[in-house]
Amino acid sequence: MKIPQLHPDAAVGTLPHRAKNDLMVSLGLAPELPPDWRAKALRRFDELLHQRRSLALYMDICVRCGACADKCPFFLGTGDPKNMPVARAELLRKVYRRHFTAAGRASGHLAAGEELTDTVLNEWFTYFYQCSECRRCAEFCPFGVDTAEITMAAREIMASIGLAPKYVTEVLKKAHEVGNNIGIPEAAWIDGCQFLEEELKAQTGQDIKVPVNQAGAEVLLVPPSADLFVNTDTMMGYALMFHAAGISWTTSSYASEAGNFGLFLNYEQLKKINLRIVDAARQLGVKRLVMGECGHAWRAAQAFMDTLNGPLDFLEPPCPEHICELAARLLRAGRLKLNRSANDGLVVTYHDPCNLARGGGLMEEPREILRAVVNDFREMPADTIREKTFCCGAGAGLLTEELMATRMNGVKPRLEAFRTSGATHLATPCAICKAQFPVAFKHYAINAQVVGVMDLLGKALVL
Numbered sequence: 534m535k536i537p538q539l540h541p542d543a544a545v546g547t548l549p550h551r552a553k554n555d556l557m558v559s560l561g562l563a564p565e566l567p568p569d570w571r572a573k574a575l576r577r578f579d580e581l582l583h584q585r586r587s588l589a590l591y592m593d594i595c596v597r598c599g600a601c602a603d604k605c606p607f608f609l610g611t612g613d614p615k616n617m618p619v620a621r622a623e624l625l626r627k628v629y630r631r632h633f634t635a636a637g638r639a640s641g642h643l644a645a646g647e648e649l650t651d652t653v654l655n656e657w658f659t660y661f662y663q664c665s666e667c668r669r670c671a672e673f674c675p676f677g678v679d680t681a682e683i684t685m686a687a688r689e690i691m692a693s694i695g696l697a698p699k700y701v702t703e704v705l706k707k708a709h710e711v712g713n714n715i716g717i718p719e720a721a722w723i724d725g726c727q728f729l730e731e732e733l734k735a736q737t738g739q740d741i742k743v744p745v746n747q748a749g750a751e752v753l754l755v756p757p758s759a760d761l762f763v764n765t766d767t768m769m770g771y772a773l774m775f776h777a778a779g780i781s782w783t784t785s786s787y788a789s790e791a792g793n794f795g796l797f798l799n800y801e802q803l804k805k806i807n808l809r810i811v812d813a814a815r816q817l818g819v820k821r822l823v824m825g826e827c828g829h830a831w832r833a834a835q836a837f838m839d840t841l842n843g844p845l846d847f848l849e850p851p852c853p854e855h856i857c858e859l860a861a862r863l864l865r866a867g868r869l870k871l872n873r874s875a876n877d878g879l880v881v882t883y884h885d886p887c888n889l890a891r892g893g894g895l896m897e898e899p900r901e902i903l904r905a906v907v908n909d910f911r912e913m914p915a916d917t918i919r920e921k922t923f924c925c926g927a928g929a930g931l932l933t934e935e936l937m938a939t940r941m942n943g944v945k946p947r948l949e950a951f952r953t954s955g956a957t958h959l960a961t962p963c964a965i966c967k968a969q970f971p972v973a974f975k976h977y978a979i980n981a982q983v984v985g986v987m988d989l990l991g992k993a994l995v996l
Contacts, residue, residue: 547659547663547936547938547939548658548659548662548935548936549658549662549698549700549701549930549933549935549936550698550699550700550933550935551658551696551697551698551699552697552698552701552702552703554695554701556699556702556703556706557695557697557702558662559706560702560705560706560709560802561801562691562692562693562695562702562921563693563694563695564695565695566694566695566696567694567695569674570694570695571649572692572873573694574649574654574691574693574806575628575632575649576789577689577690577693578628578629578632578633578686578690579633580888581686581689581690582629582633583657585682585686587679587682588682588683588686589680589725590871591622591679591682591683592625592626592629592630592633592683594678595619595622595626595676595678596676597619597623598619598671598675599617600673600674600675601618601619601670601671601673601674601678601680602617602618602619602671604618604669604670604672604673605617605669605670605816606665606667606923606924606926606943606945606946606947607620607663607664607926607939607942608944609743609841609945609946610926610941610942610943610944610945610946610951611663611808611939611942611943615656616660616663616664617841618664618670619680621660621661621663621664621680621683621684622678622680622683623685624653624656624657624660624661624687625648625657625661625686625687626683627645627646627653628646628647628648628649628653629646630640630644630645630646630647631644631646631647631648631649632646632649634646635870637898640769654691654696655889657687657690657691657885658691658696661684661687661688661691662688662698662931662936662939663929663936663943664680664681664684664929665683665887665924665925665926665927665928665929665931665943666681666685666796666797666887666928666929666977667681667696667887667891667921667923667924667928667929668680668681668887668891668892669810669887669891669921669922669924671891672891672920672921675714677852681735684929685796685797688797688798688799689798689799689800691799692799692989693799697798698930698933699933700930700932700933700935701794701797701798702798704792704794705724705794705795705798705802706792706808706929708790708792708794708806708809708961709805709806711789712785712786712787712788712789712790712809713758713789713790714757714758714762714790714792714794715758715759715762715790715833717758717761717762717789719786719787722745722761722784722786722789723745723786723977725761725762726743726744726761726784727743727798728872729743729761729768729769729772730742730743730879732765732769733769733772735771735844735870736769737773737996739776739875739987739996741772741773741776742772742776742782743768743769743772743784744782744783745758745783745784745785746783746784746785746786746787746817747781747782747783747817748783748816748817748818749781749782749817749819750781750782750783750817750819751781751782751819751820751821752775752780752781752782752783752819752820752821752822752823752859753783753784753785753813753814753817753819753821753822753823754775754782754783754823754825754856755784755785755789755790755791755810755813755825755830756768756771756783756784756789756791756825756826757790757791757792757825757826757827757830757964758789758790758792758828758955759964759967759968760825760826760964760966761789763964763968764826764964764967764985764988766984766985766988766991766992767825767826767967767985767987767988769991770985770987770988770990770991770992771825771856771987771991772991773990773991773994773996774860774863774869774987774990774991774994777868777869777870777994777996778863778868778869779868780821783817783819785813785817787809787813787816788809788810788812788814790806790815791810791824791825791827791830791831791834792827792830792964792965793806793807793829793830793833793834794806794829794930795807795833795876796829796832796833796929797829797929797930798930800841803837803841803883804835804837804841806833807833807834807837807838807841807842808841810822810834810838811838811842811843811845812950814847814848815847818847819848821848821849821854822834822845822848822852822853822854823853823854823855823856823859824853824854824855824856825856826856826857826887826961826962826963826964826967826985826986826987827962827963827964827965828887828888828889828892828893828962828963828964828965828966829888829890829892829928829929829965831853831855831889831892831893831895832888832889832892832893834853835852835853835855835893836892836893838852838853839851839852843908850950852867854893855889855893855898855962855988856962856987857895857898857899857902857962857987858895858898860902860986860987860990861897861898861901861902864901864902864905869990869994870936870994870995871905871906871993871994871995872993872994872995873905873906873907873908873993875906875992876906876907876908876989876992876993877908879907879909879957879958879989880909880911880954880955880956880957880958881903881907881910881911881956881957881958881959881960881984881989882911882912882913882951882956882958882959882960883899883900883910883912883913883918883959883960883961883986884913884922884925884947884951884959884960884961884963884966884970885899885918885919885920885922885961886922886925886928886961886962886965886966887922887924887925887928888928888963889962889963890919890920890922891920891922892952895943896919896920899960899962899986901991902986902989903960903986903989905993906989906992906993907989907993911954911955911956912954913950913951913954914950914953917946917947917950918950922947923946923947923950924943924944924947925943925944925947925961925963925965925966925969925970926939926940926941926943926944926945926947926973927940927943927944927965927966927968927969928965931943932965932968932969939970940972940973941973941976941977944969944970944973948973948974948977948979951979951981952979956981956982957980957981957982958981958982958984959981959982959983959984960983960984960985960988961985961986962984962985962986962987965985966983967985970983970985
């Protein structure tokens with residue numbers, strides 16, 4: 534059988550590079566589309582329908598009312614009707630109707646069903662990777678259809694037959710091999726932490742530690758690995774806060790990454806990455822597990838860690854905590870002394886990362902911190918923040934060069950809201966957002982800077 538030639542007509546900048554065979558095999562995935570790929574895909578689809586009752590429900594209850602259409606940043610940004618959440622989900626749903634409903638099996642297209650053809654597979658790989666799983670559409674759906682779960686199912690089916698993006702699979706391979714998404718080996722992680730200790734000494738005159746593999750510490754902090762080499766002010770903000778509060782803490786060179794790209798491919802990978810963190814916490818004998826400034830890391834930890842790899846009964850409390858939750862708790866307890874004038878001259882607004890706000894319910898704590906550490910904090914329009922936040926345009930594995938057109942289109946609604954705030958600084962506790970916004974600001978000629986919440990807290994701390 535001839536293997537389908539994927540996406541010959543796709544617009545430049547809208548298609549992910551396909552993972553090569555050796556990369557797929559390293560993750561236990563099919564190396565390429567097999568001759569019987571249709572049968573294998575439908576078999577995996579059937580398994581998912583039985584494993585996830587919610588997916589089966591979402592296949593049936595959508596009435597195609599279109600309430601979600603103008604809520605999706607990618608539809609708003611691209612104008613492509615297939616980027617309407619209802620239309621994107623329909624790419625999977627029409628195959629469901631053909632093969633998994635009585636009417637479809639009996640009458641096929643008369644039940645609005647369609648075979649899984651080469652053309653349909655092309656559309657899946659194109660449009661399910663123009664969805665950041667941000668869930669904004671679900672917020673406005675009158676029936677509560679979670680289109681992100683449909684996207685996740687479509688991606689999982691494709692991965693099962695050897696079709697997955699190079700970027701997502703490369704990141705997962707690095708995380709399995711060395712414990713983080715960037716590929717930082719243990720020696721480099723230790724060196725990076727020592728370098729930041731020197732920076733902190735030069736800035737404060739005090740010996741502020743960025744510990745690694747310290748058994749018996751109270752807290753295991755799992756940051757996004759970008760914080761060590763890119764968002765260094767965020768990493769130093771963590772260290773300053775722990776030092777000021779007198780809390781013993783450590784990082785782990787074995788699990789040096791909060792981000793979990795399994796969330797963007799399949800649940801098996803999600804579980805494996807989460808388990809690495811749980812194992813590190815057990816081995817180091819910590820009492821608390823704290824996740825750093827990463828949106829999808831928080832959703833993967835809060836929503837799935839205990840379910841997939843629990844119970845977490847060795848922790849107090851038996852659940853992960855976000856760094857912003859911890860910081861807000863310390864502020865309320867009076868354990869942090871602040872000088873907010875250290876951030877004078879900054880006009881700050883806050884971007885809710887999708888997976889923190891909609892995916893994790895973390896909305897007020899970052900605002901509580903920002904109001905405590907800056908004198909001029911402003912909100913964006915009410916219909917674009919908290920659970921109604923717009924996506925940064927680069928989540929769910931879209932933060933890659935070949936998808937630049939998709940990313941720049943997807944970020945448009947958020948930038949329009951940002952402009953209305955008059956802010957000079959956009960604060961956000963998410964490494965993906967921090968990587969996306971500077972590129973978007975440059976692309977759209979916006980003169981502003983991106984900072985982490987912990988960056989600003991660190992600058993305002995009085996030691």
